[in-house]
Amino acid sequence: MKTLNTLMKGAALGLALGLMAAPATFAETPSNMLVIAHRIDDLTSMDPAESFEIQGSDASRNMYMKLVNLDPTNLDGGYVAELAESWTVSEDGRTITFTIRDDINFHSGNPVRAEDAEFSLRRAILLDKTPAFILKQFGFTPENVEQTIVADGNTLSITTDKRYATSFVLNCLTATIGGIVDKELVMANEVDGDMGNTWLRTNSAGSGAYRLVSWKPDESLTLQSNPDFHLGAPAMERVIVRHVIESASQRLLLERGDIDVARNLNPEDVAGASNADNVVIHDELRGRLMYAALNQKHPELSKPQVRQAFKYLIDYEGMQNSFLKGQYTTHQNFLPKTYLGAVDENPFSLDIEKAKALLAEAGVDGMELELGVREAQERIEIAQSLQNTAAQVGIKINITVGTSKQILARYRARELDIYVGAWGPDYPDPHTNAGTFAYNPDNSDEANATGLLAWRNGWDTGGLTEMVDAAVVENDRETRAQMYRDIQAQFRETSPFIVMFQLTEQIGRQENVQGLSLGGPITNAAYWNVTK
Amino acid sequence: MAVTDTNRERRRRAPFAKWVKTTLLTLGSIAVTMLGLVFVTFIIGRVMPIDPVLSIVGERASQSTYDAVYLQLGLDKPLIVQFWYYLWDVIQGDFGMSLRTARPVSDDIARVFPATLELATIGVFIGIFLGVPLGVIAAVRRGSWIDQIARVVALVGYSMPIFWLGLMGLLLFYGILGWVSGPGRLGIFYEDIVPTRTGMILIDSAIAGEWAVFRNAFSHIILPASLLGYYSLAYISRMTRSFMLEQLSAEYITTARVKGMSESAVIWRHAFKNIRVQLITVIALSYANLLEGSVLTEIIFSWPGIGSYITTSLLSADMNAVLGGTVVVGLIFILLNIFSDLLYRFFDPRSK
Numbered sequence: 001m002k003t004l005n006t007l008m009k010g011a012a013l014g015l016a017l018g019l020m021a022a023p024a025t026f027a028e029t030p031s032n033m034l035v036i037a038h039r040i041d042d043l044t045s046m047d048p049a050e051s052f053e054i055q056g057s058d059a060s061r062n063m064y065m066k067l068v069n070l071d072p073t074n075l076d077g078g079y080v081a082e083l084a085e086s087w088t089v090s091e092d093g094r095t096i097t098f099t100i101r102d103d104i105n106f107h108s109g110n111p112v113r114a115e116d117a118e119f120s121l122r123r124a125i126l127l128d129k130t131p132a133f134i135l136k137q138f139g140f141t142p143e144n145v146e147q148t149i150v151a152d153g154n155t156l157s158i159t160t161d162k163r164y165a166t167s168f169v170l171n172c173l174t175a176t177i178g179g180i181v182d183k184e185l186v187m188a189n190e191v192d193g194d195m196g197n198t199w200l201r202t203n204s205a206g207s208g209a210y211r212l213v214s215w216k217p218d219e220s221l222t223l224q225s226n227p228d229f230h231l232g233a234p235a236m237e238r239v240i241v242r243h244v245i246e247s248a249s250q251r252l253l254l255e256r257g258d259i260d261v262a263r264n265l266n267p268e269d270v271a272g273a274s275n276a277d278n279v280v281i282h283d284e285l286r287g288r289l290m291y292a293a294l295n296q297k298h299p300e301l302s303k304p305q306v307r308q309a310f311k312y313l314i315d316y317e318g319m320q321n322s323f324l325k326g327q328y329t330t331h332q333n334f335l336p337k338t339y340l341g342a343v344d345e346n347p348f349s350l351d352i353e354k355a356k357a358l359l360a361e362a363g364v365d366g367m368e369l370e371l372g373v374r375e376a377q378e379r380i381e382i383a384q385s386l387q388n389t390a391a392q393v394g395i396k397i398n399i400t401v402g403t404s405k406q407i408l409a410r411y412r413a414r415e416l417d418i419y420v421g422a423w424g425p426d427y428p429d430p431h432t433n434a435g436t437f438a439y440n441p442d443n444s445d446e447a448n449a450t451g452l453l454a455w456r457n458g459w460d461t462g463g464l465t466e467m468v469d470a471a472v473v474e475n476d477r478e479t480r481a482q483m484y485r486d487i488q489a490q491f492r493e494t495s496p497f498i499v500m501f502q503l504t505e506q507i508g509r510q511e512n513v514q515g516l517s518l519g520g521p522i523t524n525a526a527y528w529n530v531t532k
Numbered sequence: 533m534a535v536t537d538t539n540r541e542r543r544r545r546a547p548f549a550k551w552v553k554t555t556l557l558t559l560g561s562i563a564v565t566m567l568g569l570v571f572v573t574f575i576i577g578r579v580m581p582i583d584p585v586l587s588i589v590g591e592r593a594s595q596s597t598y599d600a601v602y603l604q605l606g607l608d609k610p611l612i613v614q615f616w617y618y619l620w621d622v623i624q625g626d627f628g629m630s631l632r633t634a635r636p637v638s639d640d641i642a643r644v645f646p647a648t649l650e651l652a653t654i655g656v657f658i659g660i661f662l663g664v665p666l667g668v669i670a671a672v673r674r675g676s677w678i679d680q681i682a683r684v685v686a687l688v689g690y691s692m693p694i695f696w697l698g699l700m701g702l703l704l705f706y707g708i709l710g711w712v713s714g715p716g717r718l719g720i721f722y723e724d725i726v727p728t729r730t731g732m733i734l735i736d737s738a739i740a741g742e743w744a745v746f747r748n749a750f751s752h753i754i755l756p757a758s759l760l761g762y763y764s765l766a767y768i769s770r771m772t773r774s775f776m777l778e779q780l781s782a783e784y785i786t787t788a789r790v791k792g793m794s795e796s797a798v799i800w801r802h803a804f805k806n807i808r809v810q811l812i813t814v815i816a817l818s819y820a821n822l823l824e825g826s827v828l829t830e831i832i833f834s835w836p837g838i839g840s841y842i843t844t845s846l847l848s849a850d851m852n853a854v855l856g857g858t859v860v861v862g863l864i865f866i867l868l869n870i871f872s873d874l875l876y877r878f879f880d881p882r883s884k
Contacts, residue, residue, distance in 0.1 A: 029720070033720075044632055129597075202635070214724070216643075217640065217836075218644075220723070242716060246699075246832055248832075249699075252702055252706060405586050
């Protein structure tokens with residue numbers, strides 16, 4: 001027993017010594033360093049021609065300059081000149097000619113030239129990665145880029161296939177895919193004709209406020225400031241984004257001062273962190289919409305009264321004030337607030353009796369439907385709320401929960417009766433959402449237009465497609481805005497989409513962190529104005 | 533004379549021949565097991581209702597972009613052909629590119645596996661050094677207060693969700709007491725100081741003589757490792773107790789006591805000696821579980837290990853990463869089994 005006691009004592013002593021030998025690191029983050037906790041496991045590429053997730057777009061916005069860009073201190077002001085010092089539009093409205101600034105260098109020291117802008121935009125089309133659709137909608141193809149995207153001296157001309165609203169074209173160029181890359185550096189790293197794509201996935205070649213130091217998947221992302229940034233050297237010399245999945249872990253790190261910003265706090269941790277010393281909760285309206293969609297291939301769901309009935313079966317207020325509190329607010333239109341043409345009309349509310357009457361008018365007396373939703377807590381709860389209210393009018397909803405890829409595959413294949421999900425705009429122009437919610441030129445199965453939400457739900461938009469086509473070429477700002485208001489008014493009444501909420505992102509930050517912009521509803525985070 | 537020499541030579545060569553035969557059988561068994569594992573994992577990966585193309589092209593992709601990637605991944609080819617291509621690459625050590633991290637899967641595994649290995653190894657050592665003595669004491673003092681404590685410790689270990697316990701541990705030891713560092717493997721000031729040799733920061737920093745990094749890494753690993761060690765301890769202590777009770781009730785123990793042997797000698801030289809083989813199995817199983825089953829701990833502590841790598845890859849339909857990770861974990865299981873067999877032979881001559 002003596003041996004046993006000795007062993008136990010030894011083990012306990014070892015553990016105690018271990019703990020004592022491990023002084024905790026409580027130091028606050030340095031004044032020239034911004035440390036952010038964020039889930040970065042969706043990050044798949046740093047190449048602006050390929051990057052399409054929030055985390056990649058956040059990093060890209062800070063690493064790459066664009067011809068035109070959005071000013072984080074005045075997001076409502078729309079696009080402003082960045083690498084282009086000015087631009088002119090041809091008489092037929094199809095060609096925009098940019099004059100490129102001659103005082104900007106890439107991080108490599110190479111000067112930014114019109115040739116680099118030509119290369120970057122052509123490259124995006126030639127690589128044809130997912131975000132390429134943002135540029136391809138102007139008629140650019142791998143076959144015609146040599147004629148349609150042309151540099152000449154210090155100017156770059158882009159010629160679209162038809163006249164579009166100039167603001168639409170320029171808004172699209174503010175998207176991540178509009179990032180201008182260093183042609184010399186990228187092509188020096190080309191492998192097997194990939195135009196440097198493999199290399200650029202894990203490196204940077206921009207001229208923005210920061211350059212990429214390292215990206216360790218599921219671990220961290222480190223950016224180093226560019227002292228020659230055209231707006232002046234950023235105060236934060238280093239930005240470290242640490243991959244922390246758990247909301248509670250992010251909150252602890254924030255409260256202990258080991259991070260400056262916590263990006264993924266759930267409502268409980270937001271409430272908890274708001275009581276902590278030196279921590280403030282930062283609310284910012286974002287562009288993401290939460291919606292439900294009814295598959296029009298279903299004979300009952302395609303009846304106008306049934307579509308209308310479902311809009312009265314959503315407990316907007318109840319959800320907004322309970323599990324979505326602080327993070328989503330009711331918004332029943334496909335254009336997020338702050339977009340050109342956005343409206344703030346929310347005519348629907350939970351009304352079981354009205355829904356019953358509409359269903360009776362449609363001759364529907366009970367049915368069983370399958371609802372697909374991905375495994376995100378708030379979406380499942382929205383689905384359950386709908387399941388509960390629908391049961392009150394005799395509709396049985398079976399909820400299928402799966403990974404995003406599982407559910408998405410079935411949604412794109414038009415297999416689900418109801419889908420509950422989220423949609424975020426791709427660029428700061430109203431066409432980004434109008435062109436998918438209310439646009440479907442060919443509703444046949446053969447069209448396979450899986451990128452369009454209207455097609456996925458088998459909805460022939462009943463004239464809205466033509467209205468969207470007209471709005472996207474309208475150059476008068478107020479007329480264009482009114483056109484989108486009209487489209488949304490009709491959309492609210494006739495569409496099979498039940499747009500429910502718009503996201504307000506709530507993050508926790510140290511009180512001394514100032515000037516952080518998450519990008520509002522229209523773009524991504526900018527770190528170069530941050531001070532501590 | 534000649535006949536005697538031949539016989540002697542045959543006897544001398546017999547153990548060597550037996551060793552060669554055993555080794556070949558073992559290698560053959562590893563090869564067949566690995567082939568089966570790769571095949572089953574590959575088939576599951578292909579038939580599960582997750583679309584790998586969507587994970588690359590995303591929700592917005594047009595059908596033409598989707599189709600191009602579909603062909604690029606070779607998904608248009610028959611399943612058996614896809615498997616053959618994959619197997620051929622795996623044999624050459626190429627698990628393909630991860631769709632999620634844009635890097636070779638083998639590079640990813642070389643990065644994440646040492647993190648898990650480091651965590652699980654410390655965890656299992658804690659489990660052994662506390663669990664075995666606790667189990668022995670509990671058996672020797674059956675029914676005493678220490679046995680009751682051991683029972684409660686094990687019960688809590690079995691029944692408490694690791695997720696909850698991890699968060700509570702983090703809150704107490706990091707958030708309130710400040711004894712340890714928070715989530716992650718290293719503080720931000722210590723990253724990229726030590727060159728990567730083994731991928732295990734404690735070892736790499738010790739080799740480099742960077743003791744500040746070592747201390748920081750230790751302060752990060754001690755809490756998650758203790759948590760894993762606790763779960764391991766719960767299992768090991770209960771099994772040790774059970775094995776010891778069986779031995780202590782055997783007649784040879786009574787005989788030893790009657791012969792006047794000291795209690796310490798009875799317990800350690802006789803009873804404990806006879807449970808070593810069973811304990812090896814328990815410890816190997818526990819270690820294997822920690823190596824592949826610490827996903828939740830990795831998530832809570834932001835530990836970039838192989839468990840969370842496989843899980844995240846699975847949810848992203850990154851099947852190359854899932855297959856690569858599964859093959860490595862499978863290989864670890866097999867190697868641990870072989871190691872256990874070798875230890876059996878060492879401790880128990882009857883199994884030779």
